[in-house]
Amino acid sequence: MSILVVGSVALDTVKTPLGRVEEVLGGSASYFSVAASFFAPVHLVAVVGQDFEESHARIFRERGVDLGGLTKVPGRTFRWSGAYGEDLNQRTTLSTELNVFEHFRPTLSDWLKKCEFLFLANIDPDLQRSVLEQVKRPRLVACDTMNFWIAGKPESLRKTLEKVDVLLINDEEARQLAGETNTVRAARRILSWGPTSLIVKRGEYGAALYNNHSHFAVPAYPLLDPVDPTGAGDSFAGGFMGYLARAGSVSNTTIRQALIAGSVMASFCVEDFSLRRFESLRPEEIRTRLQEFRRMTEFEDLV
């Protein structure tokens, strides 16, 4: 089954203790779609400016991401610049230029409206809802958001949450959104607002799934040489949705497996700047790392 993602395509300038890259491909929808493409067909809906070059789109074409919904309009592409501290956990945003993204109004073709799996990346919750209003009965809708929308458009975000099945956010955002300092309480409150599953991303500590059935936690893959965490959360979402779309199932069993796939794709993302690691990534490497999660988490029954 195929996936539709609506979000940002950006040109990023990123500095980490290991180096600096300038005007490289970034944006939530970019990371998501490339990570998901290893599992299922992906349709990307986003906007870029006249300065977005064919070379920037190369990885999308190589990965078979459908760019029918990628609109090029007059103006400059969305730009983001950030820097990471020594341990890669602290990120400082140096600049955000919305540019053409400021007037992004996603319009889906009749064909895209029928996608079974929909991911609403971190964009204005009003826009997320405008996409939701266009699609026809998707099997699963997942979305992301961030502190900017939690603080700035809480009512709109709540209306979006009523209509999504899975919310993927980090733990700080979960606490902020729920107004609860305890993550478990925060999760319960968020689930009462609509989503049937909440996935809390915890960076180097992995991710946790909260839903009505159960609690599930998956560690992060331990990386000896992380290079750039930009896009890890979106790559996680891409692996997660990709796995579900390939399985064609949204059972609790599949959702757990999909969290492992998400962790695996996030771990590859962090191994290089921008989407570079995905350029060389081979399916066998994904399989091997999926298996490593079994070894990292298995234990015999306690006596």
Add this chain to the structure above:
Amino acid sequence: MSILVVGSVALDTVKTPLGRVEEVLGGSASYFSVAASFFAPVHLVAVVGQDFEESHARIFRERGVDLGGLTKVPGRTFRWSGAYGEDLNQRTTLSTELNVFEHFRPTLSDWLKKCEFLFLANIDPDLQRSVLEQVKRPRLVACDTMNFWIAGKPESLRKTLEKVDVLLINDEEARQLAGETNTVRAARRILSWGPTSLIVKRGEYGAALYNNHSHFAVPAYPLLDPVDPTGAGDSFAGGFMGYLARAGSVSNTTIRQALIAGSVMASFCVEDFSLRRFESLRPEEIRTRLQEFRRMTEFEDLV
């Protein structure tokens, strides 16, 4: 098999958003020994002052902890006072009075020297080594330490580490000890100094095991109503060592199970102030929570 623990017994004054307790039983060896006592016989070696009352020692007697090595000397018992912020993750130490603990020189009876499992709680690494010099071929030696000793007595600590099998510390301490911002690299360096296993405690994110065989991660039990995190790390160590001592094994399989037992005992500790939760804790509750870790972490093989 039985466990020997050498560490502190203290009177704590603790403030959390949920309340305040004054001069209650605390100290690393207290939490450790009571948590471990649910799995195996425990011998406690520590020092208290004349103000340490029979009522303070009640839980030790109820749990069958051997107090033959608990010395009472003239002076006041070690006191610690701390306060936690809204989300219980930030702790501020308000005061530390070493009192009789300042001159603590643990001396083991001939009988205690033969204990198979030794836990050196967070005390001066010189003292940890003086204990190590007294014991006769224990099956397993584990130790804890803290930023104070990492910064203040690095050479002594390194000498202690040469002689221990398992080091249990939190992730910030692991990075500080190794002088590495990446935890995986920090773990590799620490393992090169002597310990065969490093357990990195991550608070609400659980714990990770690093050794030559493999990497293993266990989540924390998701608590809806955490009350006081004081002693969680020592209770983790108690559950961990207790499980190994009961199994009489230090295989990689048992060590993984023991991490689950550690997580379970830490989760109970946090449910009330001081050691109160252990007063009412029943073996069935431990068994139930051990089983919940299976459900929290299991997933089917990925296809």
